Amino acid sequence: MIGSGLAGLTAARALTGLMDRVTVIERDWLPRGPGRRRGVPQARHTHSLMTAAQQGLEQLFPGICQDLVRAGAVPVRVPEDMLLLGPSGWLPRCATDLSMLSAGRDLIDAVVRDRLRADPRITFLQDHEVVALEPGPEDTVIGVWACRRNRGQPDGWNPEHLIPADFVVDASGRGSRAPEWLAELGYAPPAESVAESGTSYATTLYAPPVGHVADFKSLFLMATAHDPRQAVLNPVEGGRWSVTLAVGDGTLAPTDHAELLRAAGTLRHPLLHDLIETATPLGPVYTRGRTDSRLRHYDRLRRWPDQFLVVGDALAALDPAHGHGMTLAVESALVLDHLLTAHGTAVGISHRLRRALARQVAPVWQSSIRAQRPVRGLRARFGRRYASRIAAAATTDPHAAALLLHQEQTLAPPAALRSRALRATLSPRRDPAATAPPTLTHGPESRGRRPAVPSAPVIGVSTGSAARPRPTGSSAHWPLAAPAGERRGP
Numbered sequence: 001m002i003g004s005g006l007a008g009l010t011a012a013r014a015l016t017g018l019m020d021r022v023t024v025i026e027r028d029w030l031p032r033g034p035g036r037r038r039g040v041p042q043a044r045h046t047h048s049l050m051t052a053a054q055q056g057l058e059q060l061f062p063g064i065c066q067d068l069v070r071a072g073a074v075p076v077r078v079p080e081d082m083l084l085l086g087p088s089g090w091l092p093r094c095a096t097d098l099s100m101l102s103a104g105r106d107l108i109d110a111v112v113r114d115r116l117r118a119d120p121r122i123t124f125l126q127d128h129e130v131v132a133l134e135p136g137p138e139d140t141v142i143g144v145w146a147c148r149r150n151r152g153q154p155d156g157w158n159p160e161h162l163i164p165a166d167f168v169v170d171a172s173g174r175g176s177r178a179p180e181w182l183a184e185l186g187y188a189p190p191a192e193s194v195a196e197s198g199t200s201y202a203t204t205l206y207a208p209p210v211g212h213v214a215d216f217k218s219l220f221l222m223a224t225a226h227d228p229r230q231a232v233l234n235p236v237e238g239g240r241w242s243v244t245l246a247v248g249d250g251t252l253a254p255t256d257h258a259e260l261l262r263a264a265g266t267l268r269h270p271l272l273h274d275l276i277e278t279a280t281p282l283g284p285v286y287t288r289g290r291t292d293s294r295l296r297h298y299d300r301l302r303r304w305p306d307q308f309l310v311v312g313d314a315l316a317a318l319d320p321a322h323g324h325g326m327t328l329a330v331e332s333a334l335v336l337d338h339l340l341t342a343h344g345t346a347v348g349i350s351h352r353l354r355r356a357l358a359r360q361v362a363p364v365w366q367s368s369i370r371a372q373r374p375v376r377g378l379r380a381r382f383g384r385r386y387a388s389r390i391a392a393a394a395t396t397d398p399h400a401a402a403l404l405l406h407q408e409q410t411l412a413p414p415a416a417l418r419s420r421a422l423r424a425t426l427s428p429r430r431d432p433a434a435t436a437p438p439t440l441t442h443g444p445e446s447r448g449r450r451p452a453v454p455s456a457p458v459i460g461v462s463t464g465s466a467a468r469p470r471p472t473g474s475s476a477h478w479p480l481a482a483p484a485g486e487r488r489g490p
């Protein structure tokens with residue numbers, strides 16, 4: 001396994017279904033616990049595990065979501081625990097089967113890494129950089145060449161040495177050099193689809209103001225066709241807030257706290273500004289550009305070495321606006337797990353694996369680039385009109401809200417949810433959309449009032465996610481919020 005990001009870690013777990021020994025080769029030194037690493041600079045930005053990522057991780061590592069929560073990750077019911085300003089207004093805080101697990105990326109990787117460290121079949125080879133593939137007979141890969149870091153050497157690395165392997169997986173992230181490695185062995189480079197994003201991200205951590213109490217855990221201001229900026233405030237371990245501002249209009253993201261605060265004040269709603277104005281910054285503002293979406297079409301290559309595969313961002317790196325990267329990584333590992341187990345050997349399966357991964361990536365890729373590169377044509381126009389009707393209905397109708405959020409998480413919504421949401425788009429609106437965020441703790445209505453308990457049915461329950469017990473009651477879809485589970489002070 002080349003790389004120990006989430007794609008490498010989960011694929012390593014998948015390989016143990018078939019292999020006696022799995023070696024994870026990582027360029028960085030790997031900390032014990034959630035320490036920083038140079039190899040994942042995006043870890044400084046807000047990361048959350050969406051519903052499908054949590055479900056996939058649970059399949060690979062039973063009980064891991066509990067481990068994450070124990071380590072400090074914060075479960076957030078979507079949109080029940082959130083204030084979510086959709087494209088057409090605030091969404092009702094209805095109950096759905098959607099959730100996210102919010103934590104620092106270093107923490108997520110550390111918890112998964114610890115599971116692998118406890119597995120005697122898995123070895124981590126840290127401080128090793130893979131520099132080439134070793135070809136075998138009849139179009140196969142039978143190992144990799146790697147250098148070990150050595151500060152005593154003039155270039156910082158020992159000479160390269162061969163690490164033999166029956167199956168090699170490249171999970172080295174956006175900077176993957178697989179096309180070059182394959183070219184050195186005489187293989188054609190893959191075709192690439194690229195969608196430039198022009199979005200840049202600014203992220204920082206805050207300690208909430210002393211005595212902060214809220215009936216929501218998370219705030220999300222979505223981008224619209226007119227304002228391509230979006231912002232998120234998520235709770236992370238240690239009672240902190242991780243705040244990210246995504247600037248999608250080609251301008252640069254803020255680089256310091258004063259600029260970030262100013263930019264927050266010009267968003268579609270001032271709530272984020274009001275929240276961070278009295279919060280305490282806990283570190284610098286990290287910025288990140290160059291988040292173009294890039295898909296390498298390895299599945300289309302006629303000639304390809306067997307016993308070699310590319311997964312994760314190395315295969316499909318998406319603009320992180322929708323937070324799908326880790327979901328794709330986990331789902332790729334599941335594909336690997338199922339196909340390898342069914343095939344019974346790592347020989348003669350690369351072609352099927354490449355095609356299966358391409359099929360799995362396709363819908364997420366399509367929905368990601370649609371947002372970046374609007375398509376022309378009648379069908380696309382119809383699609384956009386339908387999407388804007390769903391967005392409008394989502395401000396008052398819980399089914400439309402649930403559908404919008406299923407789409408946001410690229411989950412297939414149950415048919416019943418789709419038809420109920422469609423009905424909501426056709427019927428004339430009964431309730432006016434809320435102009436204020438659905439919270440009793442912030443805004444003009446907040447003083448002296450206590451948050452009420454929600455009493456909505458769970459909307460859109462689909463694939464076997466654990467059904468949560470709901471309080472009973474009458475009010476179906478208005479904004480009553482549960483007291484936030486995380487009310488830690490700074």
Ligand SMILES: Cc1cc2nc3c(=O)[nH]c(=O)nc-3n(C[C@H](O)[C@H](O)[C@H](O)COP(=O)(O)OP(=O)(O)OC[C@H]3O[C@@H](n4cnc5c(N)ncnc54)[C@H](O)[C@@H]3O)c2cc1C
Pocket residue numbers: 002003004005006007008025026027028038039040042045046047048049050053128129130131171172173174175201288291311312313314320322323324325326327329
């Ligand atoms: C701003 C931002 C916010 C994001 N937010 C979210 C989110 O909320 N939810 C979500 O699901 N996704 C999010 N993502 C996407 C997510 O970070 C990536 O999709 C995910 O990290 C991909 O994992 P990976 O394992 O493929 O690559 P990486 O995590 O990049 O890991 C690659 C690993 O390979 C190692 N490596 C590289 N080259 C070599 C080599 N030659 N030899 C040995 N080791 C090597 C690196 O050191 C690194 O450890 C976000 C991304 C960004 C940029």
